[in-house]
Amino acid sequence: MSEEVTAVGWDAIDQALLQVYGEQEPSHYGTMIPYSLGGEDPLDGISAYKSETPIPHWHFVTYGFSELYEKEFENKEYSGYGFELTFRLVRKENEEEPPAWALNLLQNMGRYVFNSGNVFRAGDYLDANGPICLDADTQLTALAFTHDPELAEIDTPNGKMEFIQMVGITEDELEAMQTWNTLGMLEAGIQQIPNYITDLTRASLLQNPQIAEAAEQGMEKEGSNTGFLFVSQLAWQVEKKGWFNKQSHVIQLGAKQADVISKLLRGRILKDRSLSLVGQNITIIFKAADQVGFHEDEQEITITLNRAAVDELSRKLVPQESQFELTSLAGVSFQILKTHIKNQEGEVVKTIG
The missing domain is CATH 3.30.1360.230 (Sufu, C-terminal domain)
Structure with missing residues (x-):
């Protein structure tokens, strides 16, 4: 039986993307040597789609956190770790290929999950302890995780999985998420970062007095979700x-x-x-x-x-x-x-x- 026939998890992800992007052919970056055989990259592949709404951006989708081929995990309810990562990044004018640093960042997330066993869920955050794009002049030094606004949870032959979107955030936004909660902070700033698209050039959301006040009131009324x-x-x-x-x-x-x-x-x-x-x-x-x-x-x-x-x-x-x-x-x-x-x-x- 060919690998294409048995890649039921992969096909399920493709079907979900087909509903959003139709017949658009994404830029796809596969892995030559599997991670299990000594390869450097844990994810089997990453696709990057061109999206024009609400602003031109790259929409990255991973293949490898879920079970792409045969069922191997004991948990029958979820496919693999139960998710794939997505990442939306502002696309520059006339940019025909997605930047390599974003692909490397997603593979680094794969190394983190595969080596630690920790998984990402909507509401999580991760301190990068430096620019998410090395050597870039950016204030984005951490990552937040939420549900992808266009890709809902799907059922695959290997179990269900959701699409968790990674969002670049600043140091003070990270602190606000820690002392209040991630999803509340992201929702408060949705007008500034529509569809949670990462823009390396943006300033902190907390420079907006209304967003800063929402974060302060949220912490005072609700306390912190960080246990x-x-x-x-x-x-x-x-x-x-x-x-x-x-x-x-x-x-x-x-x-x-x-x-x-x-x-x-x-x-x-x-x-x-x-x-x-x-x-x-x-x-x-x-x-x-x-x-x-x-x-x-x-x-x-x-x-x-x-x-x-x-x-x-x-x-x-x-x-x-x-x-x-x-x-x-x-x-x-x-x-x-x-x-x-x-x-x-x-x-x-x-x-x-």
Whole structure:
């Protein structure tokens, strides 16, 4: 049986695109050597369509997060990881081929998912720690994920899947999404970025006073949807000091994330929701309670805070190297460490704190 006949998942994606673009022949970029056989690119292919509405742009669609051929995943309900990524990018006048950096970015997303097992869903976000297009003069340094406005969820012979659109966002937009929610922030800015088309030249949505106010009010009324935050510099240190070797516990955080953690504490704990900071070797969970304290359980630490403790901690969590204690939390101190932002070559390009 030929590969074309058995590519039932691929055909299902093509049928969905046929409903939008008719007989338009996209620019397609396949993979010569499969990732499973040592190839560099995890996705089997990426198609780029020319769209003219609402403005001229490239519409990229991936092939490879879902099951394109035979059914292999145990979960019968979903095809593969249950999604394919799309990406809409402003198309320059007379641009006949899509830019290579966008293809590389999508393949990088494939490496992230295939290597980590983490999947993307509408409402997610990802900090790129630098321009999403390397060496570009752009403020877009992170990515948000939402539903593609033209491609609905489909059923394939290998299970259902949805089209998740990737959107380039600025650093302050990322923080607003963390402290409020991604989809609310994107919806507030839909007039500025119709169809969530990425434009490397645009300024932050939060420069618009109405959008900034919507984000502020959203956080105050609804709190934050971010229940889990990965913190690269998170650590829990146990030290002994004094004549009686009394234990002292230190929570270490990076300066880059201190400010957003401060806001998340207010957006979660004050709304009676927990916040989990997840590091490489430790998870620290903050919970609302009348009594302030902490509980240590192997690789998980639980900190309980009341309103007064949240207020004090959020004031002291600033992006500056320091160490401090809370009035009501005995035996625990907080240490803010410098954060060094590095480029792909490992060189430090920015220091925070």
